[in-house]
Amino acid sequence: MFSAITLETLISVRMDRRQVLQGILAGGATTLFPMGSEGGNLGVSTLDFSPLAQKIHDTHRCAEGYDAQVLMRWGDWVLPGAPPFDPHHQTVSAQKQQFGYNNDFVAFMPLPRGSQNSDHGLLCVNHEFTNPELMFPGVTVGDRVCRINREQADIEMAAHGHSIVEIRRKTDGSWIQVAESLYNRRITALDTLMVLAGPAAGNARLRTSQDLTGRYVTGTLNNCSGGVTPWGTLLLAEENFDKYFGGDPEGLEEERTLRDLGIKGSPVHGWYRFYDRFDCTKEPTEANRFGWIVELDPYDPTMVPIKHTALGRFKHEAATVWTMPDGRVVVYSGDDERFQFLYRFVSTYAMVVGDYKANRTLLDEGVLSVARFYPDGRMEWLPLIWGQGPLVAENGFLSQADVLIETRRAARLLGATPMDRPEDVEPSPITGKVYVVLSNNTKRKAKSLDAANPRGPNPYGHILELIPPGTGRDSRHDAPEFSWEILLLAGPFEGANAHYHRDTPLQGNWLAAPDNICFDIKGRLWIATDQGEMQRERNFPDGLYACDLEGVGRALPRFFFACPRDAEMAGPCFTPDNTTLFIAVQHPGEFALSTFDWPSTYWPDFNERIPPRPSVVAITRKNGGPIGG
Ligand code: FEO
Ligand code: CA
Ligand code: CA
Secondary structure: OOOOOOHHHHHHHHHHHHHHHHHHHOOOOOOOOOOOOOOOOOOOOOOOOOOOOOOOOOOOEEOOOEEEEEEEEOOOEOOOOOOOOOHHHOOHHHHHHEOOOOEEEEEEEEOOOOOOOOOEEEEEEEEOOOOHHHHOOOOOOOOHHHHOOHHHHHHHHHHOEEEEEEEEEOOOOOEEEOOOOOOOEEEOOOOOEEEEEOOOOOOHHHOOOOOOOOOEEEOOOOEEEEEEOOOOOEEEEEOOHHHHOEOOOOOOOOHHHHHHOOOOOOOOOOHHHOOHHHEOOOOOOHHHHOOOEEEEOOOOOOOOOEEEHHHOOOOEOOOEEEEOOOOEEEEEEEEOOEEEOEEEEEEEEEOOOOOOOHHHHHHHOEEEEEEEEOOOOEEEEEEOOOOOOOOOHHHOOOOHHHHHHOHHHHHHHHOOOOEEOEEEEEEOOOOOOEEEEEOOEOOOOHHHOEOOEOOOOEOOOEEEEEEOOOOHHHOOOOOOEEEEEEEEEOOOOOOHHHHHOOOOOOOOOOOOOEEEEEEOOOOOEEEEEOOOOHHHHHOOOOEEEEEEOOOOOEOOOEEEEEOOOOOEEEEEEEOOOOOEEEEEEEOOOOOOOOOOOOOOOOOOOOOOOOOOOOEEEEEEEOOOOOOOO
């Protein structure tokens, strides 16, 4: 659509806007250097730590002055009485009671419910996927689909989902699990019953031979990141659910939809060999029951999780919530695949403060929209409403249920802007501006650039800043149009990026493949990265960065935490008082040649009988105080 625009034009337009903004923020001052910066490490940023060196190690590292405690590892007990972890003799029953694999989203939910307690709460963690080659002896990346047996498939399914673990901070600042907690819970892909709610629930396309009602699903898949609602529940995002479905979509009634979501008979998990529901030839509608946002109340261990169909079906990275002054809520979510879209949901009704059960239906009615960006700095939210524009019967949409089951196709027909892999999308609780993390897109060509995706190929990714009308708590997140900026072009400080960072050389670190974000209490942005195997090629670990969003340190990241070898970083989350930062180290040792028997790292146990373990780490400042200063 904007193919005539050159990279230089796009970046210079954005730069002009940014410098005007900085001039305003600096009260009209024209200098971009703060007093006394003179090349000192702390001069341009409000963050109080010196950046780490970006080197790969077998173990993790954290900025000086901070302690990093490995708090929960794959196989640690969750349900009281869980057997001790024995990776050489793992069982389904043990795994159902233990912490799952590949921790991603992390939320700290204070106890009691509704409090701001930072010493006692529920650690809520998604388990996105499994690496059988690192979980079981004798399995490799090459044969992990065909080699695993039924029990191993079940262990993998039990290692998916979510864990809720009650934790408490000790007087020395470290964290412990609370023994015999009644809150502790495991949600799995194996046997946790969930309900479907909203406009698509009960639709014929959600019915299977196991569920003739189209309203009940066993389990959840590929829970990547998520969000927290103002009424104290969690939103868990089902992302790459296509990876679990075998069979051949050719000729099936659902073929178009299956292929649109990436299901083409080449799963990366072997479960379909034991379960017909994961074989699309045998159960062609089962896949339609995944790709939703799941709501879970961590304070209610009996709650049946809800898949909210009104929020659309795609590869949801996350779902983050903004509350409007009138109590209606806005949920942002990205579809993490190359050339997919950015979405927003606005609830029809207001939440009922204090009535968390009544609010469980709030996300069932509202308007889902998709984003279109314009080069003049405007963006528009296009409503996905059945009967409007192309979303009609002649295009195969017989009801709103069809629009929601095939959200991607509906969004394409409306002319949404294809993005460079939308990961986390999150509004700043202080300014109300929304940050859209675009991880990378090596398939974007120079001829398919647009203003919001200005580099092709884009191996490093970028972050957009969306600006709704109004400011702070009064930001109008339901407005049909926002404006936008590019916050950060990831990648080395050279070429187009030298221009971007010319005023602050060597004062921070460049980053690659931004993924999950969160905000600290001062409104600064913390950015987790996921480069995949590119971290080996770049000799550059994944980890956690932080940057200011205002002032001269704006968009200049500092490297705070380095993951161990072959891991990605996920889940950054602070306690309400900002004195503990929880992060998730995902898939340590994941590499083509790395196996249970010969892993590329033994993090975090460094015991040759124990393979690497995905783990949640709690970071505190030595002698206490807020993280980042
Ligand atoms: Fe699971 Fe898009 O990361
Ligand atoms: Ca992610
Ligand atoms: Ca990721």
